Amino acid sequence: MLTSWHKARETARSLAKPLEAVELPLKQALGMALASPLRALTDMPAFDNSAMDGFAVAGPGPWRRAGRVRAGDEPRAETLRSGQCVEIATGAPVPHGADAVIPIEDCVQTQHHVTGPVTLGRHIRRAGEDCHAGLELVSTHKTITPAMLGLAASVGYDTLFVHRRPTVTLLLTGDELLLEGPPRPGRVRDAIGPVLPGLITKHADLLKTAYVRDDRATLTEALGESTDLIIVCGATSVGPADHLRGALRDLRADVLIEGVACRPGHPQLLAVLPEGRRVAGLPGNPFAALAATLTLVRPLLAGLGGHEVPEPTTARVNAVTTHPRDTRLVPVTRASGEAIPVGHDRPGSLRGVALADALAVIPSHWAGGQAELLPL
Numbered sequence: 001m002l003t004s005w006h007k008a009r010e011t012a013r014s015l016a017k018p019l020e021a022v023e024l025p026l027k028q029a030l031g032m033a034l035a036s037p038l039r040a041l042t043d044m045p046a047f048d049n050s051a052m053d054g055f056a057v058a059g060p061g062p063w064r065r066a067g068r069v070r071a072g073d074e075p076r077a078e079t080l081r082s083g084q085c086v087e088i089a090t091g092a093p094v095p096h097g098a099d100a101v102i103p104i105e106d107c108v109q110t111q112h113h114v115t116g117p118v119t120l121g122r123h124i125r126r127a128g129e130d131c132h133a134g135l136e137l138v139s140t141h142k143t144i145t146p147a148m149l150g151l152a153a154s155v156g157y158d159t160l161f162v163h164r165r166p167t168v169t170l171l172l173t174g175d176e177l178l179l180e181g182p183p184r185p186g187r188v189r190d191a192i193g194p195v196l197p198g199l200i201t202k203h204a205d206l207l208k209t210a211y212v213r214d215d216r217a218t219l220t221e222a223l224g225e226s227t228d229l230i231i232v233c234g235a236t237s238v239g240p241a242d243h244l245r246g247a248l249r250d251l252r253a254d255v256l257i258e259g260v261a262c263r264p265g266h267p268q269l270l271a272v273l274p275e276g277r278r279v280a281g282l283p284g285n286p287f288a289a290l291a292a293t294l295t296l297v298r299p300l301l302a303g304l305g306g307h308e309v310p311e312p313t314t315a316r317v318n319a320v321t322t323h324p325r326d327t328r329l330v331p332v333t334r335a336s337g338e339a340i341p342v343g344h345d346r347p348g349s350l351r352g353v354a355l356a357d358a359l360a361v362i363p364s365h366w367a368g369g370q371a372e373l374l375p376l
């Protein structure tokens, strides 16, 4: 009995409890999911500082020059008295007593004095005006972006607690596979090996790729890899050389999904081995393998890495026929807010999907209009 496409994704996500938290230097945390909220360790800014190069002034002008402060200087010990000013650089600490900073281009300078238009508090970035120490800036499970790394550094972090990235082994089966040169009668070039890394390494570390003979004992042994997920391509069906189901039985795996009601990709599998490692079986037809990766493998890896479930993207999809029972996954390109099918979408061919930006999810009962998009 095939599992519905939506139920299959829910099952993959529910199997994906976030892996343990690890503490990493900022540079290594990019793209990982926060395992605890990012809270400001200090007030931001940490001290009153100038937003402009110019003069910090106290009281009404004209102001007598009383020195200069640069970014990186210690805050001045003396309070600026009414009628005094200091030359100040952007980012430099504003002296106590200063009412405002006047940008240099608005000042008239003589040897000892400065005049210019003053507005109380103008161009002074006050300590804590952005946030106070302890405030939650980014919540747990958010994926760390370059901007978040900069924010973390600016509020004092050297390391972050993130969920460990899942590790993956990729096993490609098929005695007919060629690893180089043109295909010839009876032999096909492996087209899944080149596709998979780019689909999964955003949220996972691919530790090993191996080509496995079409033999049950060999496949059973290969499933001994100790990664969090083992992906097996091309042994999911019921032919004489399709040994994944037999190997999973030999290993007493719990098969949670045995076929998904989608086209292409319906023979895909998801199983858990007795000690908790997960196995995803992808159909051998290359476009079907890609569709199955977006259906089960991506949500599973994102969940293991602790990433929150993203809001689905939708678009208006033009001119697609539905399947009588199953969800169709249709390669589309996006233009002017619409998704346009690219065609050439046979399960064994990557021709259409190679030109696509996304797969449109078209349920059997779809009546036209908006559909969910899975980005490629």
Ligand SMILES: Nc1nc2c(c(=O)[nH]1)N[C@H]1C(S)=C(S)[C@@H](COP(=O)(O)OP(=O)(O)OC[C@H]3O[C@@H](n4cnc5c(N)ncnc54)[C@H](O)[C@@H]3O)O[C@H]1N2
Binding pocket: 172, 173, 174, 176, 177, 188, 189, 190, 191, 192, 193, 233, 234, 235, 236, 237, 238, 239, 242, 265, 266, 267, 282, 283, 284, 285, 286, 288, 347, 348
């Ligand atoms: N009796 C049935 N036969 C098949 C069914 C079915 O429901 N009943 N489903 C068909 C569908 S749909 C698919 S998809 C395939 C899935 O089969 P497998 O996962 O066992 O894959 P294979 O049989 O090994 O290969 C299928 C096809 O793909 C080619 N292939 C395999 N690996 C690669 C690769 N790495 N790169 C390029 N091409 C690959 C292989 O040569 C075959 O042509 O089962 C159908 N049969």
Ligand code: MOO
Binding pocket: 262, 263, 264, 265, 266, 267, 283, 285, 288, 289, 347, 348
């Ligand atoms: O559904 Mo198969 O997975 O079409 O090629």
